[in-house]
Amino acid sequence: MTETVTAAGTQTGSKSEQAYQAVKARIVDGTYSPGYRLVLAKIAEDLGVSVVPVREAIRRLEAEGLVKFERNVGATVSGIDPTEYLYTMQTLSIVEGAATALSAPLIGAADVARARAVNEEMRECLLHFDPVRFTRLNQDFHSVLFEHCPNPHILDLVHRGWNRLASLRSSTFRFVPGRAHDSVEEHEALLKLIETGADADTIEKAARLHRSATLDAYLAQATPDHQTPQQ
Numbered sequence: 486m487t488e489t490v491t492a493a494g495t496q497t498g499s500k501s502e503q504a505y506q507a508v509k510a511r512i513v514d515g516t517y518s519p520g521y522r523l524v525l526a527k528i529a530e531d532l533g534v535s536v537v538p539v540r541e542a543i544r545r546l547e548a549e550g551l552v553k554f555e556r557n558v559g560a561t562v563s564g565i566d567p568t569e570y571l572y573t574m575q576t577l578s579i580v581e582g583a584a585t586a587l588s589a590p591l592i593g594a595a596d597v598a599r600a601r602a603v604n605e606e607m608r609e610c611l612l613h614f615d616p617v618r619f620t621r622l623n624q625d626f627h628s629v630l631f632e633h634c635p636n637p638h639i640l641d642l643v644h645r646g647w648n649r650l651a652s653l654r655s656s657t658f659r660f661v662p663g664r665a666h667d668s669v670e671e672h673e674a675l676l677k678l679i680e681t682g683a684d685a686d687t688i689e690k691a692a693r694l695h696r697s698a699t700l701d702a703y704l705a706q707a708t709p710d711h712q713t714p715q716q
Contacts, residue, residue, distance in 0.1 A: 500534045505542035507532055512551050512562055513651075514617050515659075523552065523560040569649070574700040577646035581631055582693030584643045585675075586685040588633035597676055600629040604672045611666060616659040626672055630679070630692070657703050664702040671695045 508528060511517045529539045543560050546552040553563045603626045610619045624647060634640045658665045675695065678688050 500538035501541040504528070504532055504534055504538045505545050508539070508542050509546060509551065512546070517562045519562050519564040521562040522558060523562065525560070571700070571704075573646055573649045574696065577643070577650070578693045578696035578700070580639055580642040580646060581627065581696055582689045584631040584634035584636070584639050585627075585692040586689035587636055587639065588631055589679050589683075589685065589688050591633040591635070592630065592679055596629050596633070597680055600626055600672075601676055603629070604669060604676070607665075607672070608669050611669065614658075614662055614665065616662065616665075619658050619665055623668065630675065657699055661699075661702045661706060664699055667702075668695070668699065671698070 508517070508523070517523065523543060525536050525539045525543065529536045532539070543552055547554065547560070551563055552560050554560055603622055607619060607622045607626065610622065631640065631643055634643070658668075671691075672695075675688070675691055678691055
């Protein structure tokens, strides 16, 4: 029987769900890096559960592409495909730029205020830089700008792009922290374009270049020793 998760949170959810969330969080924050061997018994001991829910959690993560099974090794954290990162970022720069431009006329003062508040949190995050938190805030910021997109097909492509980036786990800002400062300033510039009613082409271009600049910053310093990260 499959247990369900209640709205109260993971503590009242199924043990399988708790294990899934815990292991996924460790993969996302880099505690379990690519190639890390996932020893079910050890994870179960750490989480205070039996091996059964951990095994179910690992199967879910394998289906999501975060975990793979290797012969004579067992479950390991999947590596990051740099080509997939490149293609995802290139695609997202196009579709998210379009979604932001289409959303702009529908973005009200309250939305702008909410996005600006998130951007201020990002600015504060620069003082004691946490790339994982910065990336999470970055998604919150952009969600405000593209979620009003009236074209459901474009919006679906944007969501797919962000989901692919989530599966790549780490943050570009971990590798190019200087890019974070520029990103915050570009966010403010985007908000001012929307506030002043700039034309769709101008907003689309600014949003697209903002995204591709992050990719360019990573590619400019990437070496074979680096793992390609998330947006």
